[in-house]
Amino acid sequence: MVKALEWVALPQPALRLLDQTRLPTQEHYIDVTTVDTLVRAIQDLAVRGAPALGGVGALGVVVAMAQGEREAWSSERLAGEIARIRNARPTAVNLAWGVDQVLPAMPRGIPAVLDAAMRLVAEDEAANRELSRLGADWIIARTGKDLVRVLTHCNTGALATTAWGTAYGIIHELHQRQRLEVVHADETRPLLQGSRLTSWELTQDGIPHVVQADSAACSTILRGLVDVAIIGADRIVANGDTANKIGSVALALACQRAQIPFVVAAPSSTIDLATTTGAEIVIEERPPHEVLGLGGLQTSPAGARAFNPAFDVTPHDLIDAIVTERGIVEPATHPDPRLLAEIAG
Numbered sequence: 001m002v003k004a005l006e007w008v009a010l011p012q013p014a015l016r017l018l019d020q021t022r023l024p025t026q027e028h029y030i031d032v033t034t035v036d037t038l039v040r041a042i043q044d045l046a047v048r049g050a051p052a053l054g055g056v057g058a059l060g061v062v063v064a065m066a067q068g069e070r071e072a073w074s075s076e077r078l079a080g081e082i083a084r085i086r087n088a089r090p091t092a093v094n095l096a097w098g099v100d101q102v103l104p105a106m107p108r109g110i111p112a113v114l115d116a117a118m119r120l121v122a123e124d125e126a127a128n129r130e131l132s133r134l135g136a137d138w139i140i141a142r143t144g145k146d147l148v149r150v151l152t153h154c155n156t157g158a159l160a161t162t163a164w165g166t167a168y169g170i171i172h173e174l175h176q177r178q179r180l181e182v183v184h185a186d187e188t189r190p191l192l193q194g195s196r197l198t199s200w201e202l203t204q205d206g207i208p209h210v211v212q213a214d215s216a217a218c219s220t221i222l223r224g225l226v227d228v229a230i231i232g233a234d235r236i237v238a239n240g241d242t243a244n245k246i247g248s249v250a251l252a253l254a255c256q257r258a259q260i261p262f263v264v265a266a267p268s269s270t271i272d273l274a275t276t277t278g279a280e281i282v283i284e285e286r287p288p289h290e291v292l293g294l295g296g297l298q299t300s301p302a303g304a305r306a307f308n309p310a311f312d313v314t315p316h317d318l319i320d321a322i323v324t325e326r327g328i329v330e331p332a333t334h335p336d337p338r339l340l341a342e343i344a345g
């Protein structure tokens with residue numbers, strides 16, 4: 001399975017990223033040894049996806065410490081550079097979580113922080129594998145289908161995580177169990193994570209799928225062409241409201257109308273109990289050019305303005321299941337935030 005990120009020791013210690021802006025036509029790697037390069041890679045979505053950002057946040061602290069040693073930074077400069085990584089994108093809670101998880105190891109030096117970061121990466125992969133099993137069990141039981149037709153949005157595979165996948169992991173598990181008929185993968189404008197990345201992963205894994213325009217998704221659901229919609233998450237807050245790629249809440253509304261399950265899949269590291277409701281989640285606003293053009297081609301007239309929110313928030317009462325490695329909560333039918341708190345630990 002492809003790796004979005006890994007720590008490499010040669011030719012020099014570096015955080016190696018698969019540049020996702022060049023997929024699916026080019027497999028190009030970036031060896032990150034400076035904070036500037038890392039922040040740019042995060043903000044350009046060369047590396048992206050909530051769980052992947054958790055790993056990048058943790059390993060980014062190692063990058064900053066190593067650069068600080070090379071350039072003799074003060075402790076204040078180092079703290080400021082780590083904060084740049086932590087704040088590089090606002091919506092996915094995992095980036096800040098990944099940084100925060102390894103800070104306590106800093107006094108023991110770079111090897112201790114690298115060890116803590118590598119443990120976080122390994123634990124996140126294990127979490128994604130477990131939630132994939134639990135999610136497949138839930139969907140098979142809930143739909144009662146021998147072969148499940150799935151709709152998914154954006155990219156939630158190995159490219160969006162430290163390894164394995166979240167919503168994609170459930171799809172992969174259904175396929176492995178020979179319980180998957182087809183995947184409808186939303187292209188996911190404006191950056192096309194679905195048509196570029198999810199279709200690339202599904203093709204590599206031999207999983208039957210069709211790519212569809214985002215504007216086709218609701219009618220696909222209302223026409224009964226799928227049995228369940230499964231998405232990832234960037235931040236799940238205390239009452240179960242969930243931030244995810246723009247276009248997600250429309251799917252939840254269509255699923256409610258069609259009376260099919262709407263499922264969110266995420267490791268427990270994506271749960272943010274410090275935030276009470278979805279209204280408080282900061283939604284990243286991205287550059288207008290992403291909407292006004294495509295692949296370097298201008299698609300809107302000169303002077304046109306754009307609105308480019310990268311995420312939206314699905315209210316918890318539209319979510320039939322939040323699947324994590326520590327268990328499943330069902331906010332639409334059992335709206336008890338204590339259940340999410342128990343899972344978040």
Ligand SMILES: CSC[C@H]1O[C@H](OP(=O)(O)O)[C@H](O)[C@@H]1O
Nearest residue numbers: 048049050156160232233244245
């Ligand atoms: C495994 S969940 C990944 C999550 O992150 C994506 O956003 P982006 O591509 O902007 O990082 C999208 O919301 C996915 O659901």
